[in-house]
Structures are given as structure tokens and as C-alpha cells.
Amino acid sequence: MWKKRLIATVTFIAGLYFFLEYVVPPMVPARTRQGVIQSVRSAPMPKVAKRWSDKSGVVEVEERTVVRQRIDARLVTRTVTVPNRPGQVVRREGEQAGLEEVRLKDVRAADRGFFLSGRERRTRGVVLEVTRDRVDVGVLGGVSTIRMAYQRIETTLSIPIASEREVTRTTKGDTPERVTPDKLKPGDTVTFKWRPQKGKTGTVSKVEGGKVLVSFFPTVIVPYGRLVAFRTRSTGAVESAAAESLEAGELVRIGPTTYLSRMLASVNNFLTVLGAMAWGMGLFSLWLVHSMNIRRRRPEWYLGVIVFVAIGFGAVAGYGFGNEEVLWARNLNDVVFEHMLLPMGSTVFSLLAFYMASAAYRSFKAKSSEAILMMVSALIIMLGQIPVGMWLTEWLGHYKYVDALQLPKISQWILYGPSSAAVKGMWFGMMLGAIAVGLRFWLSLERGAFFDREM
Amino acid sequence: MEHANWQIFTLIVAMSFLILYKIFSARAGKKIYIRRIAGLNEIDEAVGRATEMGRPMLFHPGVDTITTIGTLAALGVLGHVARLGARMSTRLIVITHIPLIVPIAEDVVKQSYTSEGRPEMFDAEDIRFLAAGSDQVALAAANLMAKEQTASHFFFGEYDYTSLLYTEPGQHHGAIQIAGTNQYYQIPFFIASCDYTVIGEELLAASAYLTREATMLGSLIGQDYGKIIILALMLVGTLAVTLGTQGVRIALEKVIGVYK
Amino acid sequence: MLDFLINLQKIDRRWVYLFVFAACTFPFAVKIWLPLYTSPETRGVYETVDKCPPDKVVLVDSSWDAGSMGENKGQVEVVFDHMLRNGTKFIVTAQNVPLAPQFSEAAIEALVNGKYKDRHYKYGEQWVNLGVTIAADYIIMQQIAQKDGLHRQYPKDYRGTPVGQLPLMKTARDLSDIYMIHAVTYTPSENWLAFIHGPYGTPITFGCAGIQSTTYYRYVTSGQINGMLVGIRGSAEYDAMLYPNDMKARKSLGSRLIVPLAFGHVVIILAIVIGNIGYFAGGRRRMQ
Numbered sequence A: 001m002w003k004k005r006l007i008a009t010v011t012f013i014a015g016l017y018f019f020l021e022y023v024v025p026p027m028v029p030a031r032t033r034q035g036v037i038q039s040v041r042s043a044p045m046p047k048v049a050k051r052w053s054d055k056s057g058v059v060e061v062e063e064r065t066v067v068r069q070r071i072d073a074r075l076v077t078r079t080v081t082v083p084n085r086p087g088q089v090v091r092r093e094g095e096q097a098g099l100e101e102v103r104l105k106d107v108r109a110a111d112r113g114f115f116l117s118g119r120e121r122r123t124r125g126v127v128l129e130v131t132r133d134r135v136d137v138g139v140l141g142g143v144s145t146i147r148m149a150y151q152r153i154e155t156t157l158s159i160p161i162a163s164e165r166e167v168t169r170t171t172k173g174d175t176p177e178r179v180t181p182d183k184l185k186p187g188d189t190v191t192f193k194w195r196p197q198k199g200k201t202g203t204v205s206k207v208e209g210g211k212v213l214v215s216f217f218p219t220v221i222v223p224y225g226r227l228v229a230f231r232t233r234s235t236g237a238v239e240s241a242a243a244e245s246l247e248a249g250e251l252v253r254i255g256p257t258t259y260l261s262r263m264l265a266s267v268n269n270f271l272t273v274l275g276a277m278a279w280g281m282g283l284f285s286l287w288l289v290h291s292m293n294i295r296r297r298r299p300e301w302y303l304g305v306i307v308f309v310a311i312g313f314g315a316v317a318g319y320g321f322g323n324e325e326v327l328w329a330r331n332l333n334d335v336v337f338e339h340m341l342l343p344m345g346s347t348v349f350s351l352l353a354f355y356m357a358s359a360a361y362r363s364f365k366a367k368s369s370e371a372i373l374m375m376v377s378a379l380i381i382m383l384g385q386i387p388v389g390m391w392l393t394e395w396l397g398h399y400k401y402v403d404a405l406q407l408p409k410i411s412q413w414i415l416y417g418p419s420s421a422a423v424k425g426m427w428f429g430m431m432l433g434a435i436a437v438g439l440r441f442w443l444s445l446e447r448g449a450f451f452d453r454e455m
Numbered sequence B: 001m002e003h004a005n006w007q008i009f010t011l012i013v014a015m016s017f018l019i020l021y022k023i024f025s026a027r028a029g030k031k032i033y034i035r036r037i038a039g040l041n042e043i044d045e046a047v048g049r050a051t052e053m054g055r056p057m058l059f060h061p062g063v064d065t066i067t068t069i070g071t072l073a074a075l076g077v078l079g080h081v082a083r084l085g086a087r088m089s090t091r092l093i094v095i096t097h098i099p100l101i102v103p104i105a106e107d108v109v110k111q112s113y114t115s116e117g118r119p120e121m122f123d124a125e126d127i128r129f130l131a132a133g134s135d136q137v138a139l140a141a142a143n144l145m146a147k148e149q150t151a152s153h154f155f156f157g158e159y160d161y162t163s164l165l166y167t168e169p170g171q172h173h174g175a176i177q178i179a180g181t182n183q184y185y186q187i188p189f190f191i192a193s194c195d196y197t198v199i200g201e202e203l204l205a206a207s208a209y210l211t212r213e214a215t216m217l218g219s220l221i222g223q224d225y226g227k228i229i230i231l232a233l234m235l236v237g238t239l240a241v242t243l244g245t246q247g248v249r250i251a252l253e254k255v256i257g258v259y260k
Numbered sequence C: 001m002l003d004f005l006i007n008l009q010k011i012d013r014r015w016v017y018l019f020v021f022a023a024c025t026f027p028f029a030v031k032i033w034l035p036l037y038t039s040p041e042t043r044g045v046y047e048t049v050d051k052c053p054p055d056k057v058v059l060v061d062s063s064w065d066a067g068s069m070g071e072n073k074g075q076v077e078v079v080f081d082h083m084l085r086n087g088t089k090f091i092v093t094a095q096n097v098p099l100a101p102q103f104s105e106a107a108i109e110a111l112v113n114g115k116y117k118d119r120h121y122k123y124g125e126q127w128v129n130l131g132v133t134i135a136a137d138y139i140i141m142q143q144i145a146q147k148d149g150l151h152r153q154y155p156k157d158y159r160g161t162p163v164g165q166l167p168l169m170k171t172a173r174d175l176s177d178i179y180m181i182h183a184v185t186y187t188p189s190e191n192w193l194a195f196i197h198g199p200y201g202t203p204i205t206f207g208c209a210g211i212q213s214t215t216y217y218r219y220v221t222s223g224q225i226n227g228m229l230v231g232i233r234g235s236a237e238y239d240a241m242l243y244p245n246d247m248k249a250r251k252s253l254g255s256r257l258i259v260p261l262a263f264g265h266v267v268i269i270l271a272i273v274i275g276n277i278g279y280f281a282g283g284r285r286r287m288q
Helices: A002-023 A261-295 A302-318 A327-363 A369-385 A387-398 A407-442 B006-027 B038-053 B069-087 B101-115 B134-148 B163-173 B184-193 B206-211 B214-243 B246-259 C002-010 C013-029 C040-050 C066-086 C100-112 C137-145 C149-153 C167-171 C191-200 C210-222 C231-242 C253-287
Strands: A033-044 A048-053 A059-083 A089-093 A099-103 A112-114 A124-130 A134-160 A167-169 A177-179 A189-191 A201-208 A211-216 A219-221 A227-232 A238-241 A251-256 B057-060 B092-096 B127-129 B152-157 B176-181 B196-199 C057-062 C090-095 C127-133 C178-184 C204-208 C227-230
Touching (some): A002 A261, A002 A407, A033 A134, A059 A124, A134 A227, A261 A302, A261 B127, A327 B134, A327 B184, A327 C013, A369 A387, A369 A407, A369 C253, A387 A407, A407 B069, A407 B214, B038 B196, B038 B206, B057 B134, B069 B092, B069 B101, B069 B152, B092 B101, B092 B134, B101 B127, B134 B163, B152 B163, B163 B184, B176 B184, B184 C210, B206 B214, B214 B246, C002 C253, C013 C253, C040 C066, C040 C210, C040 C227, C040 C231, C057 C066, C057 C100, C066 C227, C066 C231, C191 C204, C204 C210, C204 C231, C210 C227, C210 C231, C227 C231, C231 C253
Parallel strands (some): B057 B152, B152 B176, B176 B196, C090 C127, C178 C204
Antiparallel strands (some): A033 A059, A048 A059, A059 A134, A089 A112, A112 A124, A134 A211, A167 A177, A167 A189, A189 A201, A201 A211, A227 A251
């Protein structure tokens, strides 16, 4: 009983997260401010350095800087809807200094300037949304200051030139190669195989004083609980904006995060890990069946031996996937996956052509009016998809009123019209059914083998 | 994309409320009618045929993972087929290429057998992870059909291009085949090679149809009412945009424009 | 005679397989050319690619491997051919198909070292292959749409070179530098429309398998995708638009396979007709 309740609870919490992530905005609505940035000033705080070194003289220095930003923006105080009438002219700030006159239909989101609209004539506004029938203009008020903060992490590694520890150099156009630090020069891209920098890639910035200096790509962290920003682009779309990328002139929305969207990638990773764990179960099932066959010497038991040999062989070959260093493993990987598995997959796929022919021959019989309709439309579309259809009815193109009866054109009409309509109707029903099934599982209302009783 | 707005929120809450309302009113005893679905009715006949011939049945829950709606619906059908098989003492073999499905299918079958008082019928070897690819499982299934001489085949769930690879060998083998998928472009292949086909939404209604349980029937009716409401909105919107003035179109855009 | 006609519905399926095999292989032995009708969806792709301005790039999401090579390879070959002919710069990516980059790279290099050898196109300047990303597709799409999103999502290209070092990638940083997206895979994701076309208006075209095309015709009719290449037929039609008067210049996989496909279809149609003749004859016998 407690197992079912635990499963039901976990299911409900997981479903609740996805439901809330879908319906709750990424920022708290009441405390979100929208406006046009006038200036961005950054004040880096003193750096906090963490230093790591080992016996061979390699030194890594990680510097964390908290950057406090002061964003001055004119906030939107209210929204005015301007009907998009043909020929209406407005003024907006041009690419060069000053205002330019444009037609209202050419205005884009995030445009700024004065707008001719009766009482709003001298009101400075910013375009929030443009549609065929209307333009939403946000009236800008005074300048307000918003304070944001983020953390910038810069890491540099210093390696003695005389060190014997090799790194993998991947410079443009060359194949990766293992080299010692004395062969490195500024601009080289290196990847590390030794801990704790294993897997990291950096660029050699300087070679001086008997040391090679490698710098890594800076990382930016926005701590939880801080403000997040969303930028509106000229197409009207809203995108997440990193704090350090905000610039003057942009239309932004800044507010406290509701956390949900930021966790989405982590939650999806969890689902991936869960799926990966299940691979063990599949292998166990395979072992169970085939080992029993071998032990009891059932008919064709030797095929079970081949299965296990193939699994081991595939695991060894998989070691060579993307492995540039162990050549035999890479070659084995190529042989198994590219020269055996892929052609076999294509062969199985090609079976479909023959199966389709025999299935069509056996089943497409004119047994009822619906079957006749299906058969005739299938024949028209099949002929319309291939050049033979055009070859048969090309002559109809010479006559004015019957050229639409050419097979490709009838086929196209069937696909664009009745077929699309039927597909849309089916999708519509299926998606609503999917919502109902999802709702039943989420609230543990499903009946059957999974849930005998409610929570 | 900004999908979190009051329009989406309202629609989801309204749909959910409708479905839940119908579920609870069905539980309160209100009579529910749903039309006959031939493919699902014939499941009993297919199980009976396998029993008469003394041969096992084969079930494949689709080619997609457990998180998809079609697979969840297929596992509901699996429970029903397993219960019928336990009642008639007919062996059921389940095949898949998704490792995650194996323990879930084992649980479903074991529970079904236990609910019919036949827990001893369960054999873990009958729930088989045959290979890692759906086309490879199709070939292995063809071999299995010949070796085990299966009499009835059930193919429910999400299917891709390999659908015909599963059903055509079964057709030549002479077994009775029932298939159901919500991937509508595979439905023609199932119609051509199976005796009965369950189409699209009928698969998602399968659990409700087979168990006739009040909760499931209620949710089915709730989603149908939801369809009617959305159709009505579409009709109103189409008429308003076609016949209305600019003011009407602006008002309509503000209300439902985010659904583009 | 009636018995013969009734037996037409009982032909052993192996004869059907043999005829399909013969029909599909015969055109490889004997060169046959058939006229092609260019469908509106193929024309839509052609016109969209043709209109690419010189300061923008085209993103080709080529996520296919040997399993769907028959249908998808031609769909990228013809678009690469068109772009190389026009001098349009492009970026190739792949999602969740590990072997996809090498297939698209082989297709590009065959053109660059063959037909367009005298133009001396250089990797990194004319085109870049950013390799494969294994992640949920909508996350990749959202990342590309962010500022400098291409550089963040693909820090290195298919060959391991940091993208900052590639001349083309210095100007192509995110979605605002991309003119259009041509998504080619067995089943293109509808998330391109939800996450890219809807919010940002970027033109999208699809290249899909023939059987999947019925799903996407509704997007063509609604204008959400500018065009679509449907299976082998789509690439053959596109090739015909590229070389309207010179059939021998049409070298894409689609052009090579369209006639065997046509013959295979003809065999299936004949099998259906013959089966129905047998069925009607059987009905007549029952009436007697």
C-alpha cells in the first residue's frame, strides 16, 4: 500500500512541476517591470581567488568576481492600443540621430519615438507588439533604477614549460595531437586529460617566464533568488537575456524569477538518467532468457551463445566510438557500426517495399463503398507522386478547362484539402485524449493494473 | 516562447475542470454511453481463438518509451489481455525493445494474473527484451511467431515505419491480429495487414472501454465536451474574423491571439 | 476463363516480390527519363533558398543517417547544390543522430570537390558543419535563438575546431543571422514551428520521408512552413528546377531513384488492379 502511495505522490509532484512550469510565468507578474534601458553600469567587486597547485608546478587560479549592475530604464506605465490603419504615418527614432517618419505598418516591436495618436501625440512610447490590426504602444514614464548582480568566474592555468605531462592540442584544420607544453604557442587550443582539469578546453594566452598560461572560457552564474531579465526582439518575440549582455536601448522585462523554468533542464536531465538506468533491466531480461536456453539446451541454444558473444563484441567496439587515440578500437567501431550494423538496418528497412506490395495486393479490394473510395484515392495519389502520372495526363495540360484534371494536380488537391482536414481533425481528437490520459495518470485516477486504489 | 499567460492558464483549467467534473459525476452513478469500438470488442475473440488452438498470444506495446501516451494506453490494454489470458489459461508473450518497458510490463502481467487468482502462470521469461532496435525486434518477432506458433497478435501503442514489419509476417503466419495506434500514418498499414484496427483516439479510450470503469468513462465524456467547446470557439472566432470590424478583430486578438 | 480470373487474387506473394524487385532494378540497367511535375511545396523551398540575402546564412538541420538515407540524402544534396551555386553561406547541424554529420559532410564535399571545384570553396568560409548535439530539440532551438546562441550551443565544430576561429561563425552568431532553416530528417520536429517560426518568424522548410508528409501538408497550407521536400520525389523535383533543360546534370539521389520508385509504384498499382479483377470474378462466380 505504501509503495502505491509513494508512486502516486512522486507522480503528482512531477506532474505538478510540469503543469506549473507551463502555466506560471518565468517572473513574478506583480513585481515585473518593463521598460527601455537607458544605461547599464557595472561595478565589479573585489575578486576572490582560489588557488590550486600540484607537485609538478602546475598552478590553477580561479577568480570569482561579483558584478553589481545598475540599470537605469524608463519604465512602461501603461499600454495604448493603436488601430493599424492603412497609410497612417508615425515618427520613430531612426538609425541616425533624430526622428524619421514611417508608415505604421512598417513599425516593429521595440521601436521607440513619438506616435501620432490624438492625445498621445507628444508622448514618448515604445512598441510592445505589432499585429495586422493593431500596434500596442507602451507609454514610457520616468527613469527608474534596477539593481542586478551576477558572478563571473575566470580560470587560468599555468604549466611549467619543462613539464612532461602531455596535453591534446586541437588547432584549426589539424588532427588532434598529444604534445608536451614546450611545443605550445599562443592561440593553440588544448584539452586536458589529467585531473582536476580533465575534459576542460582552454586557449594558450601567453608563453613567458618558463611557463605556459592557458585561459578557460569565462563562466557566468546568476545566483538563485536574484532578478532575471527577458528581452523583446524586433520580431516581437521574448527571449531570456543574460545579465551581462544587457545593453542600452533594449526593451526588457526584469523581475524576480519563479525558479520553475530555470529548473527545466535539470529535471529533463533527471528523466534521461532514469531512462539510462533502465538499460540494465533490459540486459538482465536478455541474460535471463538466453542463459536459460543455454542451460537447458533448448532447440537452437547456440544462438544464445552468439547473443552473448555479440554483446561483448559490441561493448568492446563501442569503446572506439569517437576515440581518436586507440586506433584499433576506432577501426573496430567503424567495422561493426558502419560496415555491419548500418547496412543490416538498411536491409531491414528495404523489406518494407516488398511487404507493402504484398499487403496492398491482398487488402485493397473493393468490398464496400468506403473501400472503393480509399482505393481510388490511393491510386490517384500514388500515380500523382511519380512521373508516370504526369506522363499519362500531360496532354490534358494543352486544354483550358481540363488541365486541373492532370493526375499530379488532383493528387495535390487531395493532399492539401481532404487529407489535411482529416489529419487536423484526428490530431485534434488525439491531443484532447492525451490531455485526459495525462490528467488521469497525474491525479492517480487511472484504473487497471497500475493503480488499484486511490491515494 | 511565452506560453505562460492567462489565456493558456484559463483553457487548461477549464479543460481539466470539465474532465474532472465528468469523472466525479460518473462515479456518483450517472449512466454513461459510449459507442461500440469493433477492434476492442474483438480482443475477447482473439484470446478465445488462441485458447481453442492451445497456442500462445503475442503482445507488443509499441516502439516508443513509457513516457508517451500511446504506450501508456497500450499497457492498459495489456492488462486486459493478460486478465483474459489468465481466465482462459492462455500463455501471453510480451516483446519490446525498450528496457524501461520490461519491468513495467512484468508488473502489469503479474498483477493481472494475480487478480484472476492465477499467479503461478506468470513466467518472467515471457516478458522479453529482444533487441535494442525496433526493426531488429520485428525480425525477432517474425522468428518468434514461427517458433512459438502464436495464434493471436496484439500490436498497440506508438508505431513508426516498422509497423508493417511486425504485422505482415503475422498475416502470412495465419494469426488473428488486432492493432491500434495513435500514429495515424501507420493506420493504413495496420488496416491492410491486420484483422481489426483501433484508430487514433480509440486507443486512448481503450482503457475506459475495456474496463467500463466509471472514472475512465467519465474522463472520456469530459474530453468530448472539451472538444465541443473548442469547436464552438473556433466557429465563433472564424465568424468574427470573417464578418467583424477591425475593433472586433482587435478584441479577439487580445483574447486568443496568443494561440497562434 | 473465369477460373483464371479468380486465381488472379491468389497469386503467391513471392511472384509479387519478384516483380517489385525487377521493376526497381530495371531502370538502373536501362536509362529512362520521365517528365516531372513540380509541386507547389517543392517550389516553395526553391524560392525561399533562392531569396537568401548575401549577409545572412542558411541553417540546414541534417539529422539523418543510413536508415533514411534513401529519402533524406537527396533532400540535402539539392539544397547544398543550390546554395553553392548561388554562393549562399550555410551552417549544418544535427540533433540526436550521432552519425548524421559525416553523411552531410560527405554530400557537401562531393559537390565542393566535384561540380564546384573551380570555385575553390573553403570550409569555414563557405560552410561550417557544427556536428551533433544530443539534447531535447526544443532546448537546442531555444538556445540558438538566444544572443550568441550558436556559439554557446556548439562551442566546437564537427572537426573539433573552436567556432570562434572560423571566419563564417564570426558573423553568424545566433538566430538573427540566420535567414532560413531547412530541417531534414525522417520526421521533422514540429517544435521548429513552435519555438522558432512562431516567435521569430524565421522561414522554415522541411525535408521529410514520403509517408510522414501527410502530417506536414497542413503546415504548408497554413503558411507556417514555406515549403517541403517530400521523400525522393521532392529532391527529384528540386533537381529538375535547378537543371530544367539538362537532365544529365541532375545527379542527386532523388533524381537517380525517382524512376525505380515510379516503376515500383506501377507494379503495386497493377497488383491492386489484378487483385480486384480476381475479386470481382470471384463475386461473379458466387452469383452464378
